[in-house]
Amino acid sequence: xxxxxxxxxxxxxxxxxxxxxxxxxxxxxxxxxxxxxxxxxxxxxxxxxxxxxxxxxxxxxxxxxxxxxxxxxxxxxxxxxxxxxxxxxxxxxxxxxxxxxxxxxxxxxxxxxxxxxxxxxxxxxxxxxxxxxxxxxxxxxxxxxxxxxxxxxxxxxxxxxxxxxxxxxxxxxxxxxxxxxxxxxxxxxxxxxxxxxxxxxxxxxxxxxxxxxxxxxxxxxxxxxxxxxxxxxxxxxxxxxxxxxxxxxxxxxxxxxxxxxxxxxxxxxxxxxxxxxxxxxxxxxxxxxxxxxxxxxxxxxxxxxxxxxxxxxxxxxxxxxxxxxxxxxxxxxxxxxxxxxxxxxxxxxxxxxxxxxxxxxxxxxxxxxxxxxxxxxxxxxxxxxxxxxxxxxxxxxxxxxxxxxxxxxxxxxxxxxxxxxxxxxxxxxxxxxxxxxxxxxxxxxxxxxxxxxxxxxxxxxxxxxxxxxxxxxxxxxxxxxxxxxxxxxxxxxxxxxxxxxx
Amino acid sequence: xxxxxxxxxxxxxxxxxxxxxxxxxxxxxxxxxxxxxxxxxxxxxxxxxxxxxxxxxxxxxxxxxxxxxxxxxxxxxxxxxxxxxxxxxxxxxxxxxxxxxxxxxxxxxxxxxxxxxxxxxxxxxxxxxxxxxxxxxxxxxxxxxxxxxxxxxxxxx
Numbered sequence: 001x002x003x004x005x006x007x008x009x010x011x012x013x014x015x016x017x018x019x020x021x022x023x024x025x026x027x028x029x030x031x032x033x034x035x036x037x038x039x040x041x042x043x044x045x046x047x048x049x050x051x052x053x054x055x056x057x058x059x060x061x062x063x064x065x066x067x068x069x070x071x072x073x074x075x076x077x078x079x080x081x082x083x084x085x086x087x088x089x090x091x092x093x094x095x096x097x098x099x100x101x102x103x104x105x106x107x108x109x110x111x112x113x114x115x116x117x118x119x120x121x122x123x124x125x126x127x128x129x130x131x132x133x134x135x136x137x138x139x140x141x142x143x144x145x146x147x148x149x150x151x152x153x154x155x156x157x158x159x160x161x162x163x164x165x166x167x168x169x170x171x172x173x174x175x176x177x178x179x180x181x182x183x184x185x186x187x188x189x190x191x192x193x194x195x196x197x198x199x200x201x202x203x204x205x206x207x208x209x210x211x212x213x214x215x216x217x218x219x220x221x222x223x224x225x226x227x228x229x230x231x232x233x234x235x236x237x238x239x240x241x242x243x244x245x246x247x248x249x250x251x252x253x254x255x256x257x258x259x260x261x262x263x264x265x266x267x268x269x270x271x272x273x274x275x276x277x278x279x280x281x282x283x284x285x286x287x288x289x290x291x292x293x294x295x296x297x298x299x300x301x302x303x304x305x306x307x308x309x310x311x312x313x314x315x316x317x318x319x320x321x322x323x324x325x326x327x328x329x330x331x332x333x334x335x336x337x338x339x340x341x342x343x344x345x346x347x348x349x350x351x352x353x354x355x356x357x358x359x360x361x362x363x364x365x366x367x368x369x370x371x372x373x374x375x376x377x378x379x380x381x382x383x384x385x386x387x388x389x390x391x392x393x394x395x396x397x398x399x400x401x402x403x404x405x406x407x408x409x410x411x412x413x414x415x416x417x418x419x420x421x422x423x424x425x426x427x428x429x430x431x432x433x434x435x436x437x438x439x440x441x442x443x444x445x446x447x448x449x450x451x452x453x454x455x456x457x458x459x460x461x462x463x464x465x466x467x468x469x470x471x472x473x474x475x476x477x478x479x480x481x482x483x484x485x486x487x488x489x490x491x492x493x494x495x496x497x498x499x500x501x502x
Numbered sequence: 503x504x505x506x507x508x509x510x511x512x513x514x515x516x517x518x519x520x521x522x523x524x525x526x527x528x529x530x531x532x533x534x535x536x537x538x539x540x541x542x543x544x545x546x547x548x549x550x551x552x553x554x555x556x557x558x559x560x561x562x563x564x565x566x567x568x569x570x571x572x573x574x575x576x577x578x579x580x581x582x583x584x585x586x587x588x589x590x591x592x593x594x595x596x597x598x599x600x601x602x603x604x605x606x607x608x609x610x611x612x613x614x615x616x617x618x619x620x621x622x623x624x625x626x627x628x629x630x631x632x633x634x635x636x637x638x639x640x641x642x643x644x645x646x647x648x649x650x651x652x653x654x655x656x657x658x659x
Contacts, residue, residue, distance in 0.1 A: 277597050278568070281620060282518030288622040289521065317620050321599070328600065 001026055003038035007046045015041075057228040063090050064232060068239055077243055078104035081168065085109065091236060092156055092229045094170035101166045101244070111171050112148040120145065121167050124157050132234050133157040136172070139220045146220065149174045154222025156230065158237040160244060168240070170233065172222035262330060269327035273320045280320065284313040319452075322467035326451065329474045334375040341369035341431065341499075344376060345403055348383040352391075359399055361391045367404035370429045372499045378475045379499070382483075385468040386433040386495050394437030396492075402434045411496055417484045418498060428481060428498040435494075440487040448485065449473045472497070507637065508561035508645075509535040513545040513577065514595070515569055522622055523564070523595075526629030534633065542569050542577035553586050559648050562591035562613075562636050567603060575610055582611030589643040591636060 002016040015038065026034075067080075067087045074080025078101040081088055085108035088097050096111035100121060107114060123142055124133055136154040139146040154172030287309045291298070298306070342365070349356065349363055356363060372379070383403070390401040408414035408430055418428070440448065451470040476483040476497045487493035510527065514520045520538055527534045537560060539545040545565070552559055567574040574594060581587040593614040594607040604615045616632065619625045636642070 274568075274598065278516055278519075281597060281618065282516060284620060285518040285522045285622050285625075289525070292622075314620070324599070332602075 001031070001034065003034050003041075005038060005042045005045060007042055007049065012042065012045060053226070053228050056226065057231060060091055060228055060232040063087050064236055064239070067091065067236070068243075071240070071243055076104060077101050077240060077247065078106060082106040082108065088168075089170075091232045092170040092225070094154075094156070095173050096151060096171040098167070098169045098171070101160065101168075101240075109171075110151050110173060112152050116145075116148050116152075117169065120152070120155075120157075120169065121165055124159065124167065124169075125165055130159055132230065132237060133159075134225055134230055134233075136222045136224050137220055149220045153220055154225060156225060156233045158233050158240075160237070160241055166244075168233075168236070172225075174220060175223050176219065266327045266330040269323055270331060273323040273327065276320050277317065277324075280313055280317055284310060284317070287313065319467075322471075326467050326471050326474065329378070329471055329478070334378065334478060336373055336375055339372055339374050339376045339379065341372055341379070341429075344380045345369065345383055348380050348387060351380075351384060352388050355388060355391060359391045359394070361394070361399035361401060363387065363401050363403065365403045369403075369405060369431070372429060374479055374499055375475075378479075382472045382475050382497065383433070385472050389468060390433055390435035390437065390493075390495075394435055394492075396436045398436075400436045402432075404432055404434070406430050406432055406496075408498075412486050413484055414496065417482050428500055430496055430498050433495045434492065436492040438492070439489055440485060440493045442487075445485045445487060449483070507531070507534060508558060509537045511537050511539065511545060511548070511560035511563035513539045513542060513563065513565040513569065513574070515540045515566065519566070519618060522618075522625050523629060525622075526626040527633060529626055530630040530633040531637070540570075542572040542574060545577060546580065549581075549587055549590075553648055556649050559645050560590070561642055562593060564593050564595045567594060567596040567598060567607070575606055578607060578610040578612050586648055589647050591642065593632065593636075 002014050004011060005013040005015065015034075017034075064087075067084050070084045070087075071077055071080040074083065078099050081099045081101075085097070088099075089095070089109050094109070096107070096109035098111055098117045099106045099108070100117075105114065107117065111117060112120070120142075123144075127133065134156050135141055138153055138155050139149055145152065151173050152171045153174040156170040158168045160166040287306050291303060291306050291310075295303070345365060387401055387403070391399050394401075408418050408427060411430065411432075414430065449469045449472075452466045472495075473483050476499070479499055481498040481500070483495065483497040485493060485495050512520065512523060514523065524536060527536060537548065539548055542565070545563070549559075551557075565574045565577055569577075574596070578592050578594065581590060581592060591613045592611070593616060594612045595616050595618060596603060597618050599617050607615045614632075616628065619628055
């Protein structure tokens with residue numbers, strides 16, 4: 001006779017009664033009583049489980065509350081989760097967790113290697129669903145992860161659908177389990193047991209020992225995730241989803257404010273420099289007129305002083321022009337098109353042919369330059385600035401400028417400067433302009449990109465205004481690229497910039 | 503018998519720039535007469551008065567973009583939409599190097615767009631070239647086109 005224990009509609013367990021001496025009729029009253037015991041047991045189990053779950057759920061709610069409070073003040077959601085790592089683990093009673101949100105990636109506790117976690121994220125992404133993924137036997141579903149069962153047999157993965165590849169994943173290690181297969185007894189096995197019992201009549205056969213034979217060690221499993229734990233993960237998903245949405249809105253607002261402020265600043269710079277130019281031209285014109293018309297009454301020193309006024313107003317004029325140029329880079333929208341970089345370089349070289357010939361410089365380009373998506377005029381301006389700088393500040397007897405293409409890994413600082421987003425496989429084109437001129441000291445390699453920052457004295461005749469590199473940086477950054485400089489003793493300087501290649 | 507050349511209308515509020523222009527035109531042609539106005543409104547009023555009185559009209563006009571009150575661009579637009587003044591050559595003379603200003607000026611109907619050079623001698627050279635072009639190289643419309651303009655803006659056949 002067996003009594004089923006049904007909890008929540010599922011067969012939770014069985015009470016079975018055996019009688020090996022032959023068939024035995026159980027009275028109706030006894031059967032009814034046994035059934036009653038079964039029902040009471042089932043209800044008790046359900047109630048006790050529910051109570052335990054509810055207490056557990058309550059505790060996890062508190063953990064989540066603590067975590068959300070931390071997130072509300074943290075700099076980013078991912079950083080908040082990282083700092084609240086203990087709570088993150090406790091939320092699902094996990095041994096480890098991985099957080100991949102908005103290009104941030106953190107591992108907490110006992111987890112697989114970062115590369116394995118990334119591999120898992122890619123797998124989970126292919127499921128194309130925003131549902132929470134729960135497994136206490138991961139390699140059953142994804143056999144390719146059988147090599148990380150020691151720390152990731154059990155997994156709860158929460159995707160954030162707003163952003164591709166954004167996940168919180170909890171890990172549980174493998175737990176070698178001995179499972180008693182209570183429902184595997186078939187008539188034949190019972191029969192074989194009976195035969196064994198006959199050969200050793202002294203050993204009493206009880207139902208309990210009869211099951212030991214089917215005990216089995218199971219690999220690749222973790223402790224089972226409990227309902228409150230899965231519930232906590234799901235509820236954290238929606239809370240963080242909302243938080244991310246809120247943050248995105250805040251970010252968008254802040255960005256809009258910044259853009260507006262930037263536009264206003266550009267407009268201001270444009271108007272200010274425009275208005276500065278007018279009186280400046282007046283000063284220049286009148287000074288010229290005075291020198292021309294009153295040359296007979298001016299002594300030599302007066303003429304010299306007036307010449308200085310002319311020179312200074314000229315210099316101020318070119319500073320104002322540079323400011324105007326700089327403001328215009330920000331004001332005008334990029335005119336993006338597919339551009340052969342080699343053509344643009346040729347145009348730039350044509351444009352400064354006079355200067356190149358004067359300096360006796362040689363411009364070399366051995367590499368095959370790529371097809372890029374960019375604003376042709378702006379990119380020409382970058383090349384024009386970099387190449388003309390390479391000639392202008394070159395003290396070598398035979399100034400040589402080489403333009404070419406390379407990869408981030410072949411540069412010294414590229415890996416640090418170029419921030420690549422997670423999942424972006426394509427490497428941008430890295431274009432370089434290298435000269436054989438003077439070395440730029442490490443301390444100045446960033447400085448030189450700042451507006452009006454120059455490394456030489458202001459009043460020397462042939463130098464520029466110190467805006468060229470700032471304009472270059474602004475143009476490259478508006479294209480989503482980076483520009484930087486590398487220079488070491490005895491090899492001149494190299495300027496690198498990145499652009500999206502086709 | 504030398505005929506007095508038609509004057510050139512200059513709408514320019516900055517004294518320094520006007521003085522530079524005056525010197526430049528004087529060196530280009532000592533007999534060239536100039537008429538100066540300080541604003542677009544005053545320039546338009548002068549043209550209207552000349553037209554009404556069938557008095558001497560300017561050969562062409564130079565206008566600065568950056569003027570107090572109505573802008574130079576506004577002046578160009580208004581003249582080019584007026585049948586009486588449509589055939590008057592208008593040259594925009596400005597300190598701006600912004601291509602946008604050039605495009606806007608030509609769109610409004612300007613006949614030329616020129617950036618004022620910073621150096622006086624370059625200014626003089628540029629103005630001499632400009633003067634030679636508009637007085638000797640090209641043929642300007644007869645004066646009566648201003649007094650008896652065609653009714654519509656249609657192209658005359």
